[in-house]
Amino acid sequence: MQFIDPANKQPGSDSGKNLIVGKGIAGLTLAFRFLQEKIPFQIVDKGDGKPSSAVASGLINPVVVKHFGLSWMGQEFFRESEKFYRQTEQLLNTQVYYSQPIFRVFEDDQQINRWNEKRAEGGINDFTEEATNQAPVFLKAPYGGGLIHKAARVDVEQFFKATTRFFESMGLLKEEWFDVKNLQPDGTGWRYKGDHYDRVFFCQGIASRDNPLWNWLPVNPAKGQLVSIKHPAPDPLLAISQKIFVLPQGGDTFKVGATFEKTTEPGITSEAMTHLQQKFDQLIHGEQHGFTIVRKYYGFRPTVLDRKPLLGRHPVFDNLFFFNGLGSKGYMTAPWLSKHLYEHLFEGGELLKEVDLERYSLNYM
Numbered sequence: 461m462q463f464i465d466p467a468n469k470q471p472g473s474d475s476g477k478n479l480i481v482g483k484g485i486a487g488l489t490l491a492f493r494f495l496q497e498k499i500p501f502q503i504v505d506k507g508d509g510k511p512s513s514a515v516a517s518g519l520i521n522p523v524v525v526k527h528f529g530l531s532w533m534g535q536e537f538f539r540e541s542e543k544f545y546r547q548t549e550q551l552l553n554t555q556v557y558y559s560q561p562i563f564r565v566f567e568d569d570q571q572i573n574r575w576n577e578k579r580a581e582g583g584i585n586d587f588t589e590e591a592t593n594q595a596p597v598f599l600k601a602p603y604g605g606g607l608i609h610k611a612a613r614v615d616v617e618q619f620f621k622a623t624t625r626f627f628e629s630m631g632l633l634k635e636e637w638f639d640v641k642n643l644q645p646d647g648t649g650w651r652y653k654g655d656h657y658d659r660v661f662f663c664q665g666i667a668s669r670d671n672p673l674w675n676w677l678p679v680n681p682a683k684g685q686l687v688s689i690k691h692p693a694p695d696p697l698l699a700i701s702q703k704i705f706v707l708p709q710g711g712d713t714f715k716v717g718a719t720f721e722k723t724t725e726p727g728i729t730s731e732a733m734t735h736l737q738q739k740f741d742q743l744i745h746g747e748q749h750g751f752t753i754v755r756k757y758y759g760f761r762p763t764v765l766d767r768k769p770l771l772g773r774h775p776v777f778d779n780l781f782f783f784n785g786l787g788s789k790g791y792m793t794a795p796w797l798s799k800h801l802y803e804h805l806f807e808g809g810e811l812l813k814e815v816d817l818e819r820y821s822l823n824y825m
């Protein structure tokens with residue numbers, strides 16, 4: 461696949477000019493898709509917010525660690541995400557995507573059987589190995605665990621730094637707050653601050669709740685808190701999962717988290733910090749080294765009642781589109797979903813009904 465500057469687009473195309481509101485993982489994957497397809501676009505994002513995408517751990521794991529099944533469309537999402545990040549690395553000229561094996565620590569004997577049953581059913585075979593009682597020595601794992609050998613991690617910080625620089629250098633990113641009051645229909649599309657756009661794509665994460673065009677859709681914030689720590693005990697190459705994730709960040713640095721809280725209250729809480737420390741201590745030997753926190757993060761996942769993303773067009777206003785509801789898995793799902801949205805709009809593909817926001821259109825009445 462070749463990416464081409466929209467400024468050099470061949471004449472005669474009728475794809476028009478597009479505005480993308482939001483440069484979280486939803487907006488960015490859509491922007492890279494447009495770039496690849498030579499579709500002109502502009503991104504607008506206020507830049508100093510706390511987008512969920514910037515605090516995420518960036519883990520890409522198609523196996524559901526709670527019940528050991530394959531997540532919905534796990535194969536497709538995983539395959540497309542690997543392709544997308546590898547291609548994007550070439551454009552950004554930096555590595556952002558890493559293979560990341562995960563050891564799921566079992567809590568009891570039954571989980572050994574459940575893991576092996578799920579493997580026997582076939583869904584997770586491509587991604588996992590048989591249950592083992594040979595856990596790495598630094599783990600407190602009396603029941604052993606299962607290895608998810610095919611999983612990955614995006615270096616979120618590097619990805620954001622590099623993409624921001626990349627789109628800024630092309631003049632495709634405006635760092636400002638988008639005020640929906642300045643958006644007016646102009647006959648063939650929309651006018652925003654003097655510029656005409658044929659289509660506007662809203663990729664705002666939980667901020668869509670404050671947007672009168674879209675606040676009828678059930679995007680619910682699920683708060684997550686996580687910490688970056690230094691600790692000598694865990695393996696610097698192996699991620700650990702039980703009630704929390706311990707995710708290598710290079711050397712003796714790990715991300716530990718995240719919490720899942722149904723609150724809209726901003727900020728770091730001492731309860732969450734204690735919870736993460738306790739879970740870490742229950743899992744990893746080496747309490748004498750202490751749990752040295754180097755950074756604390758929080759953000760809000762844009763979740764949906766039925767746990768499926770929300771894509772599609774506005775029920776009333778032409779040429780306004782929504783790409784949201786990525787929940788806990790935006791890094792894995794957004795590459796496939798942005799391609800799907802592109803194919804729907806520009807190549808006549810049908811939108812999967814599971815992701816089509818039309819399923820909530822009764823809310824609009």
Ligand SMILES: Cc1cc2nc3c(=O)[nH]c(=O)nc-3n(C[C@H](O)[C@H](O)[C@H](O)COP(=O)(O)OP(=O)(O)OC[C@H]3O[C@@H](n4cnc5c(N)ncnc54)[C@H](O)[C@@H]3O)c2cc1C
Nearest residue numbers: 482484485486512513517518519638665684759789790791
């Ligand atoms: C603690 C935590 C850990 C996570 N870990 C993982 C993980 O390991 N793997 C994974 O896949 N997912 C993870 N997630 C989930 C993931 O972060 C989300 O699925 C994803 O980031 C959602 O992306 P988004 O682009 O829809 O929204 P966001 O990332 O929130 O982006 C929305 C953007 O829109 C901008 N915006 C909104 N309104 C306006 C406006 N009016 N004007 C200008 N700009 C605007 C905001 O500034 C923001 O940049 C985690 C989430 C949290 C909170």
